[in-house]
Amino acid sequence: xxxxxxxxxxxxxxxxxxxxxxxxxxxxxxxxxxATLGGAVATGLSGSGRRRYGGVRxxxxxxxxxDGQGRLVRSGGKVVKNAAGFDQHKLLVGSxxxxxxxxxxxxxxxxxxxxxxxxxxxxxxxxxxxxxxxxLSTSHFxxxxxxxxxxxxxxxxxLRIGGPAAVLPARLEHLRRWQGRGEAVAxxxxxxxxxxxxxxxPRGAKLAKAPLTLAALPALDAMLASCNAARRYIDGSNLxxxxxxxAWDELDAQLLALGLSGVALLGPPTEQPLLGLHNGANLAAxxxxxLDPENKFPPLNGGKQ
Numbered sequence: 001x002x003x004x005x006x007x008x009x010x011x012x013x014x015x016x017x018x019x020x021x022x023x024x025x026x027x028x029x030x031x032x033x034x035a036t037l038g039g040a041v042a043t044g045l046s047g048s049g050r051r052r053y054g055g056v057r058x059x060x061x062x063x064x065x066x067d068g069q070g071r072l073v074r075s076g077g078k079v080v081k082n083a084a085g086f087d088q089h090k091l092l093v094g095s096x097x098x099x100x101x102x103x104x105x106x107x108x109x110x111x112x113x114x115x116x117x118x119x120x121x122x123x124x125x126x127x128x129x130x131x132x133x134x135x136l137s138t139s140h141f142x143x144x145x146x147x148x149x150x151x152x153x154x155x156x157x158x159l160r161i162g163g164p165a166a167v168l169p170a171r172l173e174h175l176r177r178w179q180g181r182g183e184a185v186a187x188x189x190x191x192x193x194x195x196x197x198x199x200x201x202p203r204g205a206k207l208a209k210a211p212l213t214l215a216a217l218p219a220l221d222a223m224l225a226s227c228n229a230a231r232r233y234i235d236g237s238n239l240x241x242x243x244x245x246x247a248w249d250e251l252d253a254q255l256l257a258l259g260l261s262g263v264a265l266l267g268p269p270t271e272q273p274l275l276g277l278h279n280g281a282n283l284a285a286x287x288x289x290x291l292d293p294e295n296k297f298p299p300l301n302g303g304k305q
Contacts, residue, residue, distance in 0.1 A: 001061060001106060001107060001108045001109060002016075002017070002106070002109060003062070003104060003105070004104070005038075006036065006037055006039075006103055006104060006105060007037075007038060008036060008038075009031070009036055009037075010024075010028050010030075010031035010035050010036060010037060011031045011032060011034075013037055014031055017109055017112075018112065021112055022110065022111060022112060023109065023110065024107070024109060025050070025052065025053040025054075025059070025110050026046040026047065026050045026053065026054065026055050026056045026059055027046060027047030027048055027050060027145075028040040028046065028047060028056065029047045029195075029196045029197070029198065030045070030196075030197070030198070032196075032197055033197065037105055038102040038105065041056060041060065041063075041093055041102055041105055042093075042094070042095060042096055042097055043094065043096060043263070043265065044056060044057065044094030044263075045209075046239075047196050047234070048146075048147050048160070048192065048195055048196070048235065050234075050239075051145045051235045051236060052143065052145075053110065056093060057090055057093045057094075059107045059109075060076070060089060060093065060105060060106070060107060061076050061077060061107065061108055062074070062076030062077045062089065063075050063089035063103075063104065063105050064103045065089070065092060066100055067100045067291050068099075068100065068291055068292025068293060068294055068296040069292075069293070069294070069296075072103070073088070075087065076088075076089050076106065089105075091287055091291070095300075096263075096273055096300060097298065098292070098297050098298060098299055098300045099287065099288060099292060099297065100291060100292070100297065101297075113144070113162030113163055114162075114163065115163065115164065115165035115168055116144065116160055116162045116189070117160070117161055117168040117169070117184060117185075117188055118145075118158055118159065118161075118184070118185040118191060118192070119160075119161075119172055119175050119179070119183070119184060120156060120157070120158055120183055120184075120191075121156065121157040121159070121181055121182040122151075122154065122156045123154050123156075124155045124156065124157060125154070125155065126155055126217075129148055129155040129157055130214055130218070130237070132157060133146065133148065133157070134214060137236055139178070141161075141175055141178070142161070143159055143160060143161060144160040145158065145159075145192070145235075146158070146159055146160075146234075146236045147195065147232060147233065147234045147235075148232070148234075148237055149233075150221065150225070150230075150231060150232075158185070158192075159175060159179075159182075160188070160192065161175065169184075172184055195234070198266070200230065200232065201230065201243045202243055205229075205230065205244060205267075206244045206245075206251075206264065206267030206268070207241065207243060207244075207264075207266035208241075208242045208251060208262045208263060208264050208265055208275060209239060209241060209242070209262060209263050209265060210239070210260055210262035210263075210275075210276070211238065211239060211240075211260070211261060211262075212233065212237055212238055212240045212260070213237075213238070214237055216259075219258055220240060220258060220260060223254055223258065224242060227244075227246065227254070228245055229242055229243055229244055229245055231243060242262070244267075248264055248267070248270045248272070251275055252272070252276060255275050255277065256275075256276045256277055259276075259277055261275065261276045261277045261278065262276050263275065271298075272300075273300065284300070
């Protein structure tokens with residue numbers, strides 16, 4: 001595990017962990033762009049690597065933060081197995097600064113795989129891609145990442161595995177035979193770096209994330225395609241990255257019509273960063289009242305319920 005101040009750049013954290021053969025399995029994006037540890041927690045950002053071990057929320061074991069009454073609150077601990085009571089610190093994951101100011105965070109970490117390899121399956125229909133994802137989710141394969149990329153009217157699946165370099169070719173071939181098609185990616189690091197840095201975003205597009213299920217994927221993808229929005233689906237299509245070409249309120253309306261929620265991440269600032277359906281709005285308001293009774297911090301969506 002490690003403890004660091006919230007303002008510590010993710011790139012520094014990743015470099016320090018790498019020196020000891022460790023890494024952040026939830027794969028926080030935008031590290032190269034200067035994202036901080038506290039920023040990743042406040043936005044709840046996890047990358048494609050969340051497939052195997054879970055998202056940022058699953059790795060936080062302790063936190064110090066300042067609440068709305070100016071108190072320095074300590075929640076959790078600095079050991080992986082602790083009995084510190086209610087995990088209050090997890091409420092701040094994805095809170096976008098509405099509940100308090102994160103000061104310090106303690107994380108558990110994992111040993112980094114010695115090497116990675118990726119199988120690319122191209123030319124799929126959306127239906128066949130969804131079927132493959134469903135079968136993989138109940139298979140014995142231990143995938144590091146499982147992403148779906150729309151491309152020129154078809155879809156591409158990226159299946160990543162990790163482990164000792166000597167055994168990866170055989171494991172990848174076993175995966176390819178099980179699927180019946182696919183080819184090894186020549187430059188594994190480059191293709192995942194493109195995802196982590198969002199270099200695939202069209203110029204001028206805004207970026208949002210939206211939690212998703214396989215059942216909801218066809219309707220969302222059809223809407224995004226009709227709006228000429230670039231997109232990627234990570235973690236077995238449990239999360240969508242949306243490159244939105246229009247105004248935030250347009251995406252808000254579209255997600256609401258589909259019964260989906262989202263968060264505005266990159267682009268023009270907005271007073272209403274939560275998009276679409278606001279699940280748990282009443283509970284969120286009660287938590288806000290408890291931690292910030294005088295509304296010292298800006299409410300999510302300008303107080304819109």
